[in-house]
Amino acid sequence: MSVEGPGRAWVFGDDVDTDQITPSRFIVSTDPEELADHAFNDLRPEFSANVADGEFVVAGENFGSGSSREHAPLSLLGAGVDGVVAQSFARIFFRNAINLGLPVLICPDADRIDDGDEISIDLDAGTVTNHETGKEYDAEPLPPFLQDLVDGGGLKPYTKRKLGTAE
Amino acid sequence: MTGQTITEQILSEKAGRDVTAGDYVEAAVDEMIAHDVTGPLAIDAFEDVTGEDGDLAAPDDVVFTLDHHAPADGVEAANNHNIVREFARAYGTHQYEINDGICHQVMIEEGFVEPGDLVIGADSHSTTYGGLGAFGTGVGSTDLGTAFATGELWFRVPETLRFEVHGDLPEGVYAKDLILTFIGDVGFAGATYMTAEYAGSAIQDLPIHQRLVLANMAIEMGGKAGIVEPDDRVATYLEEQAGLDVSIDPDLASDDDATYEAVHTYEGSDLAPQVSKPSNPENAVDVDEVVGTPVDQVFVGTCTNGRYEDIRTVADVLAGERVAPGTRLIVVPASKAVYEKCLETGVLETLVDAGATFQSAGCGACAGYHQGVLGDDDVCLATANRNFPGREGSMESRVYLGSPATAGATALYGEITDPREVETPRYDDHAVADAGVVR
Numbered sequence: 314m315s316v317e318g319p320g321r322a323w324v325f326g327d328d329v330d331t332d333q334i335t336p337s338r339f340i341v342s343t344d345p346e347e348l349a350d351h352a353f354n355d356l357r358p359e360f361s362a363n364v365a366d367g368e369f370v371v372a373g374e375n376f377g378s379g380s381s382r383e384h385a386p387l388s389l390l391g392a393g394v395d396g397v398v399a400q401s402f403a404r405i406f407f408r409n410a411i412n413l414g415l416p417v418l419i420c421p422d423a424d425r426i427d428d429g430d431e432i433s434i435d436l437d438a439g440t441v442t443n444h445e446t447g448k449e450y451d452a453e454p455l456p457p458f459l460q461d462l463v464d465g466g467g468l469k470p471y472t473k474r475k476l477g478t479a480e
Numbered sequence: 481m482t483g484q485t486i487t488e489q490i491l492s493e494k495a496g497r498d499v500t501a502g503d504y505v506e507a508a509v510d511e512m513i514a515h516d517v518t519g520p521l522a523i524d525a526f527e528d529v530t531g532e533d534g535d536l537a538a539p540d541d542v543v544f545t546l547d548h549h550a551p552a553d554g555v556e557a558a559n560n561h562n563i564v565r566e567f568a569r570a571y572g573t574h575q576y577e578i579n580d581g582i583c584h585q586v587m588i589e590e591g592f593v594e595p596g597d598l599v600i601g602a603d604s605h606s607t608t609y610g611g612l613g614a615f616g617t618g619v620g621s622t623d624l625g626t627a628f629a630t631g632e633l634w635f636r637v638p639e640t641l642r643f644e645v646h647g648d649l650p651e652g653v654y655a656k657d658l659i660l661t662f663i664g665d666v667g668f669a670g671a672t673y674m675t676a677e678y679a680g681s682a683i684q685d686l687p688i689h690q691r692l693v694l695a696n697m698a699i700e701m702g703g704k705a706g707i708v709e710p711d712d713r714v715a716t717y718l719e720e721q722a723g724l725d726v727s728i729d730p731d732l733a734s735d736d737d738a739t740y741e742a743v744h745t746y747e748g749s750d751l752a753p754q755v756s757k758p759s760n761p762e763n764a765v766d767v768d769e770v771v772g773t774p775v776d777q778v779f780v781g782t783c784t785n786g787r788y789e790d791i792r793t794v795a796d797v798l799a800g801e802r803v804a805p806g807t808r809l810i811v812v813p814a815s816k817a818v819y820e821k822c823l824e825t826g827v828l829e830t831l832v833d834a835g836a837t838f839q840s841a842g843c844g845a846c847a848g849y850h851q852g853v854l855g856d857d858d859v860c861l862a863t864a865n866r867n868f869p870g871r872e873g874s875m876e877s878r879v880y881l882g883s884p885a886t887a888g889a890t891a892l893y894g895e896i897t898d899p900r901e902v903e904t905p906r907y908d909d910h911a912v913a914d915a916g917v918v919r
Contacts, residue, residue: 328668328760330868337848341549341556343521355875375669375702379868380847381604381618383521404673404704405604409620458504458634468634472529472626 317395317416318433319444320367322426323360325353329372330379331406340384345391352388366393369434371426373399377406386410396434398423398441398452411459414467422450436463483735485640486709487675490615490732494598501639501739508632509541510597510614515583516546516557518602518621519564525625537631542573545586550578550842553850581815581841584608584696584783589817591722595710596732600624600633604699605783605865611692612718613710613732615675618699638704639741640734641671644680647748652900655690656785656863656883658682658746659697660754664764665744672702674741677734682748683708688717689787696784697865700761709733753886753899755861758878759869767886767898777860778803778891779872780884781812781839782846785863788813788821790884795827797888797902798834804894809836810852812844836891848872854879861890 339351353360370376370389376399377385386409389397396416400423410417418434420441426432431444439454455463465471473479484492484500492499494507514522526534536542544564549557561578568575576586583603587593595613599606602624609616619633627633643662662676676698683691691708698706710728718724755770757763780786780794791811803809811831813819819841822828832838837852845852846864854860854873860880862872867879882890885899892902 330866332848332868332871336870340517341554341560343524355870375672378668378702379604379866381602381606381620382518383602383620383622384517387521401669401672403669403702405618405620409622412620412622456504456636462634468622468626469525469529472630476529476629478529478531478534 315437316433316435318367318369319431320369320395321365322369322371322428322430322432323364324426324428325356325370325372325376327373328375328378329356331377331382331385332379334377334385335388340382343384345387348384348388349391352392361392364392364394367395368393369432370394370397371399371423371432372397373424374401376402378403381405383409383413386413386415390415398426398434400424411462412468414463416463418452420450420452425450482739483737485675485677485734485738485740486707486732487615487638487640487677487705490596490598491635491637493596499637501637503637504634505637506632506634507598509600509627511541511543511587511592511599512624512627513543513545513583513587513601513603513606514621514624515544515548515603516550516560516564517548518624519544520560521621522602522625522628523563523567525622526628529626530629534629536571536573536628539572542628543587543592544568544573544575545580545583546576546578547582547842548847549849551840552578579816579840579842581818582783582786582843585787585814585818588612588692589721589815591718591724594718594724594726595714595728600627605696607698607703607706608692608696608783610695610698610705610707611688612714613708615705615707616695617705636673638673638675640675640677640738641666642677642679642740642743643746644743645682645746645748646680647682649682649748649751652753652885653751654883654885655686655693657751657754659694660756660761660764660881661746661751662744663697663701663761664754664756666701668700668760668762669702671698674703676701676703676706678706678708684711688713689789693784697761700865753883755886755896756867756881758880759867761866761881767882767896770880770896771898773880773896774859775807775861775890775895776858777808777810777852777854778887779810779845779852779860779862779864780887781814781844782864783814784865785884786812786814786818788818790863791818791822791831792825792827793884794888794891795830797885797892799830801834801892803835803891807891807894809834809891810839810845811836812839813841816841845872861887861896863887
């Protein structure tokens, strides 16, 4: 359950900000599928047409910097992305991804993954496996509070349980 | 226990227990804001968690603004505005209209924020409230929508990175130059997950509108918050701006033995006007390194530097002059109140006479939506907070960041200009009023 993949890696560099994930001219929509049609539109125009369910976004340092807009992680969920592996994340993107139930892993060796490599991620163990090279890389496990939030499906289910509105 | 930072103090108060950096807490939130881009998603999240006819924890603590696409620039944006309007009406929250201004400026002018408050906003520049000594932080729409329902939210208590500036600042050096210096020194991600705390005599000497600039751009080094310890200047400001009667708690300050991630210390007199080169705020250099760079557009506005004092600084430079041929100057006041003050004092007339395009209040071209976006190869100097690739339009455009004084000087010459090289007859509000310019 906690293992996602294998799936193809779409590799990006450092400081990919939320405007580059979902260009601002498209964020009048709040629909994940519609947003997915424009994901990485300017940075990597072939992404949205070619990304398949179960694939991964892999990035360098400070992924998701910039705006607080949740349209960025939503567009990746809409694209069917199974997780984001980065050397580091900007704070609000990391928080939004956890709240929305999009798996995120901080992995210092993310730069050893090449574009198109088949990878798997193990959220419980905190590891990333590159099936091209057979190498396994350590990732930072989430702190217990965040792990519970992710395990429970994100912030909305958590809040529903708190409010007693869960079905 | 050992001493606490002001961040730990505020979050302890709101969590109801003593907390320290690294702790995870659920804390009571004082105010919540969303705008026309993030509001509809927050409303979706709220309706999802509460079901039909759910209750807001405190409608009076919820504020919506319509500032990013204001006035609406398309049908989808207009529909988003209507979603926000209808929700605010149905639930009795506060809601401000197009031209009322940018969320952070409206929140401050309308007196929603006081020192020591915990403010969350579905906008990354919600750090701005730290200029008043509040803990303000940007969150996502799901965060906000669930907080609408519960009045609280989860936080990791951040470590603090302290920036101390001592002594006096030279002529031509403003808060914008300080914050670009800090970001340049620690890098775009240098304060990730942390509070950026600003202290020292040069900071305490800053008027509040400049402290807001320091807090606003904490996010540009990854910061969760930016904060200046509140003092009597904050009380005076809130009384003048918002009619609030606030007494400052002298204990609302970091303890002498508080723990910091690191302390960066500066001597004010060593600092110079800064410009951040494309395409990252961390590319800050002394202005003289880029002097002479031709620009197509100068953009004055945003939640960073769209206040009256900022726009007046540009008018100071351009009074009786013309914007350089071939250069466009776009001025967007941060709020309706700023607009009206520019009108009353003659600043608006001065700028329009100089050839500026003066727009209604809002975010303007800062986020690249409309009204002043940049084409391929356009070069802009903006008083904004970020200059990411394509931020204000084409991915091929290039944005430099600078202070309002640098923006005014640059508009005058059509190339990046050191503000210290331009004579600026101080604009005298009273003299202008006496001359009968006030309408």
